[in-house]
Amino acid sequence: MEEGFGKQKKYTPLQAKSKAESYCAYQERSQQELRDKLYSWGLHQSDVESIISDLIADNFLNEERFAKAFVLGKFRMKAWGKVKIIQHLKLKRVSKPLISVAMREIDLDEYEEKLEELIAKKTNKPLGSLTLPEKAKLIRYLQAKGYENDLIFQKIKAE
Template identity: 40%
Template sequence: MNQFFTQKEALQKLEHFCAYQERCHAEVVTKLYSLKMSPDEIDTIVVQLIENNFLNETRFACSFARGKHRIKSWGRIRITNELKARQISSTNITLALKEIAEEYETTFDQLAEKAWNSILEKNTLKKRKKFCDYMLRRGYESHLVYDKVTTLEKES
């Protein structure tokens, strides 16, 4: 595709891109490079997107954290790592994690119960390992996971 865009066309395209779904700065810059825009044009367009409130890193981080926690049941560690990979500032990551604070424990407990009951392993050590690996992969803190596995083991 050898199509070249004027700065105005690229801005309109990116406004639509950002309006459709929350985006982080890195995604927008990558998209602009794919449209073969120069670094100066990219800077100008990003500034315009921020000024017109199409691009807002705090809003992106909060939306991302809420979505991944509610839909995929991710824990704080996984959300933090994913946001860092998208070059989100630590201030915005902290704000994003506050978004999920209220429901965090409930989601964790529900996911843990479901995971524990779905593991059919008879050997207790293997079952513990499978459970812990699963919960840690989901991004939950190790002290929470190990406390929960002990509780679940006593109950069963």
């Protein structure tokens, strides 16, 4: 009989470890992402923690490497600001010290350049000629992207 939709296949700890190695080799993962995946495969806590510690020992799983890759990926590819990146790292249960280390990967000059590019892309006229509602819309957009208010206002006033 076929398994129904929504039912996840159950794995033995050995099968799960092999599958988890592939899962981690494909893309950097946080410990919490892997933990959630292992639980979805029907494993018990002792097996999950054992597999995670094995994968850390074999360097398939490295929280610092994940955090740095996540920060640079979201910043460079999606143009996210620091606020949004930090929020998402916290959702993935990355520790505060590791978040601090990873956030140092962002070059401040590159960060400001990216913000200026977003402003230029979003407005097709000089900032001085924007109406108040247009400025408010631009500010909301940049806040949603995760940029800090003080930096947004500084850039908008400077131009």
